[in-house]
Amino acid sequence: MPPPDTTHGDTPAKNATHGDAGAFAQHWRQLCRNPLGLFGLALVVLIVLSAVFADFIVPFDATQVMAGPRLAPPSWDHLMGTDQLGRDVFSRVIMGGQVALLVALSSLAAALSAGLILGLIAGFGPQWLDNGLLLLLDSIRAFPVIIFALAVITLLGPSLATVILVVVITTIPVYARVVRTQTQALSNNEYILAERAMGAGTGRILGVHILPNVIGPLLILASMDVPLIIALEAGLSFLGMGVRPPTPSWGTLLNDGYNYIHNSPWPVIAGGVPIILTTLGFTFLGEALRDIFDPKLRRDL
Amino acid sequence: MSALLDVQSLRVRFRSLGMLRALVTRTPDPFIDAVCDVSFHMRRGETLGLVGESGSGKSTIARTVMGLTPAHAGSVRFAGDELIGLSSRDYKAYRRDMTMMFQDPVGSLSPRLTVRSLITEPLRIHGIKDRNRRAEAKRLLEMVGLGEDFAQRFPHQLSGGQARRVGVARALALGPKVIIADEPTAGLDVSVQGEVLNLLARLQEELGIAMLVITHNLNVVRHITDRMAIMYLGRFVEQGPTEEIFHRPRHPYTEALLSANPQPDPDAQLARIEIKGEVPSLMNRPQGCEFHTRCPYAREHCRQVAPGVSHAGEGHVYTCHYPLNT
Numbered sequence: 337m338p339p340p341d342t343t344h345g346d347t348p349a350k351n352a353t354h355g356d357a358g359a360f361a362q363h364w365r366q367l368c369r370n371p372l373g374l375f376g377l378a379l380v381v382l383i384v385l386s387a388v389f390a391d392f393i394v395p396f397d398a399t400q401v402m403a404g405p406r407l408a409p410p411s412w413d414h415l416m417g418t419d420q421l422g423r424d425v426f427s428r429v430i431m432g433g434q435v436a437l438l439v440a441l442s443s444l445a446a447a448l449s450a451g452l453i454l455g456l457i458a459g460f461g462p463q464w465l466d467n468g469l470l471l472l473l474d475s476i477r478a479f480p481v482i483i484f485a486l487a488v489i490t491l492l493g494p495s496l497a498t499v500i501l502v503v504v505i506t507t508i509p510v511y512a513r514v515v516r517t518q519t520q521a522l523s524n525n526e527y528i529l530a531e532r533a534m535g536a537g538t539g540r541i542l543g544v545h546i547l548p549n550v551i552g553p554l555l556i557l558a559s560m561d562v563p564l565i566i567a568l569e570a571g572l573s574f575l576g577m578g579v580r581p582p583t584p585s586w587g588t589l590l591n592d593g594y595n596y597i598h599n600s601p602w603p604v605i606a607g608g609v610p611i612i613l614t615t616l617g618f619t620f621l622g623e624a625l626r627d628i629f630d631p632k633l634r635r636d637l
Numbered sequence: 638m639s640a641l642l643d644v645q646s647l648r649v650r651f652r653s654l655g656m657l658r659a660l661v662t663r664t665p666d667p668f669i670d671a672v673c674d675v676s677f678h679m680r681r682g683e684t685l686g687l688v689g690e691s692g693s694g695k696s697t698i699a700r701t702v703m704g705l706t707p708a709h710a711g712s713v714r715f716a717g718d719e720l721i722g723l724s725s726r727d728y729k730a731y732r733r734d735m736t737m738m739f740q741d742p743v744g745s746l747s748p749r750l751t752v753r754s755l756i757t758e759p760l761r762i763h764g765i766k767d768r769n770r771r772a773e774a775k776r777l778l779e780m781v782g783l784g785e786d787f788a789q790r791f792p793h794q795l796s797g798g799q800a801r802r803v804g805v806a807r808a809l810a811l812g813p814k815v816i817i818a819d820e821p822t823a824g825l826d827v828s829v830q831g832e833v834l835n836l837l838a839r840l841q842e843e844l845g846i847a848m849l850v851i852t853h854n855l856n857v858v859r860h861i862t863d864r865m866a867i868m869y870l871g872r873f874v875e876q877g878p879t880e881e882i883f884h885r886p887r888h889p890y891t892e893a894l895l896s897a898n899p900q901p902d903p904d905a906q907l908a909r910i911e912i913k914g915e916v917p918s919l920m921n922r923p924q925g926c927e928f929h930t931r932c933p934y935a936r937e938h939c940r941q942v943a944p945g946v947s948h949a950g951e952g953h954v955y956t957c958h959y960p961l962n963t
Contacts, residue, residue: 525744526739526740526741526744526745527744527745527746527747527748529700529705529739529745530737530739530745530746530807531747531758531762532705533703533705533732533736533737533739534732534736534758534759534762534807535728535729535732535733535759535762535763536758536762537762540762544747544750545747545749548749549748549749
């Protein structure tokens, strides 16, 4: 035992993992040791910047027909060539990135908030509510995504909003389940019991004591879902079920280029490569973040 | 003198089988009584110790008194007001006067709050705005012997003893009249245990708080309690002044429990009374006296008839047909 002058017992455990001023710097150093994560971060930053400043980057209006010759190979005028209507493919790729990110981020935001609320209710509410919500969520999850998407699009007609709706509905159950499980695990902690003994209401317990402990893992999961959503949007657009022409999307780019692949492979390449890079970027970054913040959260594929 | 906290015939039951399974298996009574006909009272400034094996219902009593677990029957009165059956909104008023400290010193502190937020949390919960929280945090930390520099720390940066002190500070925040301490010394090493016990005893004396201490550490009970109660299978088998019980236990279970307590004196004569067997299941309580399956003195009468409550003066009560030391 320590000498008797230590009036407060033994020395504190010095594992300053989170909540400290130096936490950010520490996480940054951890990220720097992970080359794939850094690569992912660079890609993500590049894609986000190109989407945000798309209007300043594009040399031509993405929907302008006959901006150059048809199906031209890359040149200094048209960095990625032109498509069958003579539209500048580079401009269409950049604007398509804007659409992809718009779909991914807005649907993620909606799915996260809804999943969070449903998960908290299921995890903290009475047993019957939990059972009912789980049944509902699992039913949605059991439905094949593409079939569900096709059904909804057939009913509502293809549009950007429909794609977002499909993504939101199919991803809510995933988040809600994660939140529910975390909430249940946290609710059994003694500090929640202590809060109840002090008279804290449900709102305060959920908002102050459970939510902050749930949101971290959830955001990491969400960052890893960005590529899935972008791929889904591209897939639907490729099938002609996504955004309406002439709005550019990486999926429509692929679809258009695919019809003329014998004449010019460039539009297909230009539509495919960004999908691959975005997927890789977000996946690498998400995995790096997960390893840093929550190594327990490995989602086995 | 009227009691501050008065618990009468308290009974807490839990479902042992789901509704569907109970129906299918035709179990007529799919409940277990975790706490069974328990009565006790505490006066102002008094310390009552609650001892018993794990699973004997000690913590359940505490949680029921705090309104965290619903009671099946009986009454809990605080300063004459019945608490059983109150809505959580009405109960909240009493949570300023009754606080509870939980077993795990670190685990009972919300991990993302600083010590300052943690100990002023009761002020926030009860909407008390006329006190300066910073000053209040400093005052409470001083009371439990922690410096002001602890205010910025997070629970994971505290040792067990420090976390326990923070828990005590939080319990004191609203100036309670009753503190329920569930295993206040669990998980602390012996010297820190002593510090925490001395702190509790000192604060109790200064502030005149009634304290219910739940523990299975008999030395703790002897050190700080005025009266004690011994639980077995959710019932009190004996209750009375601590010194009286330590000197003249009436119930064989108490005797066995006391004899199992390690004595610091190596020359002490150890007359250890062994009790055989396992604790019976709550789902299948023994007939007659519930302790007869393990009692070294059990007779035929004990197997048939459950003993009533007997009095031995000075509030010393026990439930045994053939008490010891009479």
